[in-house]
Amino acid sequence: MVKGINLADHLDPTPRILMGPGPSNVNYRVYRAMMTPVIGYLDPQLLKCMDEISEMLRALFQTKNRVTLAISATGSAGMEASFVNFVEPGDTVIVGVNGFFAQRMTEVAERCGAKVIRVEEEWGKIVPPERLIKALQENPNAKICALVHGETSTGIKQPLEEVGEYCKKRDILFVVDAVTSLGGCELKVDEWGIDVCYSCTQKGLSVPPGLSPITVSPKAMDVLYSRKTKVQSFYLDLIKLEKYWGEERVYHHTAPASMLYALREGLRIIFEEGLEERFKRHEILSKRLRMELDQLGFKPFAQEGYRLPMLTSVILPSDVEDFPTRRRLLNEYRIEVGGGLGHLKGKIWRIGLMGETCQIQNIHALIAALKEILA
Known part of the structure; x- marks a missing residue:
């Protein structure tokens, strides 16, 4: 026996939509x-x-x-x-x-x-x-x-x-x-x-x-x-x-x-997808994500013209609490997004659309969840 551990319990993590700064979902x-x-x-x-x-x-x-x-x-x-x-x-x-x-x-x-x-x-x-x-x-x-x-x-x-x-x-x-x-x-x-x-x-x-x-x-x-x-x-x-x-x-x-x-x-x-198509997918969907977030009051943080397509940083609206909202996204909707680091903690979110996660259905899921939470 190992103290405090039930060896009969199998590890069974809850699947998540990984929209933080990494890791991304795996095919x-x-x-x-x-x-x-x-x-x-x-x-x-x-x-x-x-x-x-x-x-x-x-x-x-x-x-x-x-x-x-x-x-x-x-x-x-x-x-x-x-x-x-x-x-x-x-x-x-x-x-x-x-x-x-x-x-x-x-x-x-x-x-x-x-x-x-x-x-x-x-x-x-x-x-x-x-x-x-x-x-x-x-x-x-x-x-x-x-x-x-x-x-x-x-x-x-x-x-x-x-x-x-x-x-x-x-x-x-x-x-x-x-x-x-x-x-x-x-x-x-x-x-x-x-x-x-x-x-x-x-x-x-x-x-x-x-x-x-x-x-x-x-x-x-x-x-x-x-x-x-x-x-x-x-x-x-x-x-x-x-x-x-x-x-x-x-x-x-x-x-x-x-x-x-x-x-x-x-x-x-x-390489089955092709680099050009892959980069285009990230660019198109990042613009869609920013547009949807903007309508909810989340404004871009990164300098215009130099924004990463696979990681969108947004400033939190004044009426949105950082950790409680992200906790509800994770626990109720199984969606992970990242908070700010250093002096940006509690001020911005970092939302990833990387690789396998970069899909239109994930954007729909996040925006729908936020609309319910912020209603």
């Missing part, structure tokens, strides 16, 4: 793929699965980078890997800070010993590219410039092209967080001059959390190979990970076979 085909037999980490069938994942991730990131793989951990590990591999003590890192996860970038870089220069902007607004370029000009020794493409805390879609073009012509690595944006909108890693780009599986890819897709340019790998010190993390060392995912097949860790099956199937679903 039955992905669950079915996860039920297939676990095999060894060097089994030829698993290695073939990994090769297929890498190839599909290259197409999704729109890159030819040889080092494109999925780290066996959540998206936060992708962020850690993007700094721990390329930052050595004393390096200068410039970060555009306009939200919770950009702030986390600065914390991770500082833990690696970086001298962090913050280019700050109000939450809910983009960091103007000209300000970032000015900071880079004022700090010509900067090693990394980092931005969040889709800021999960605010619903902002940060423009990347100008900064990427500037970094591309210099010895500056451009690091981009695409945790929320990958799979839901255009992301052109090679064309935009991005050197390191990481994401997660549980948002735009509609796969359970547990892996962090990442792609690394040859320019960034050259920097990694020329380090003066060892990468601080053994588990997140991209040199070692590349040797496992690449042709050498050198053992590094026991890969989570079931999660790799899930990612492979999730990527297959994406």
Whole structure:
């Protein structure tokens, strides 16, 4: 017996419509793929699965980078890997800070010993590219410039092209967080001059959390190979990970076979739909959601012209209580939406239309529920 636990009780979570900032709902085909037999980490069938994942991730990131793989951990590990591999003590890192996860970038870089220069902007607004370029000009020794493409805390879609073009012509690595944006909108890693780009599986890819897709340019790998010190993390060392995912097949860790099956199937679903159609679906339905919410008094929070299609942030009407309303949505209607983070707690909602969740019937369900609750 285990004290306080009835071992006869089976785990049976209530199904939800996941309209928060992540995770998103998962297609039955992905669950079915996860039920297939676990095999060894060097089994030829698993290695073939990994090769297929890498190839599909290259197409999704729109890159030819040889080092494109999925780290066996959540998206936060992708962020850690993007700094721990390329930052050595004393390096200068410039970060555009306009939200919770950009702030986390600065914390991770500082833990690696970086001298962090913050280019700050109000939450809910983009960091103007000209300000970032000015900071880079004022700090010509900067090693990394980092931005969040889709800021999960605010619903902002940060423009990347100008900064990427500037970094591309210099010895500056451009690091981009695409945790929320990958799979839901255009992301052109090679064309935009991005050197390191990481994401997660549980948002735009509609796969359970547990892996962090990442792609690394040859320019960034050259920097990694020329380090003066060892990468601080053994588990997140991209040199070692590349040797496992690449042709050498050198053992590094026991890969989570079931999660790799899930990612492979999730990527297959994406490419069956087609990127252009998928991005169009997110754009059209996000506009519909914003229109419906506006009629209920929920006004957009993120800067106009730079709003994420897969995550809508709205300001709560004065007569709507944050937590009690979200609790009723969850308990009575089985709909999850996200509240604000940091100083935005209790002031905004973050409503996700990511991947599998991005369906017109889910918008209908949310709006109908809100009309009943607010009546």
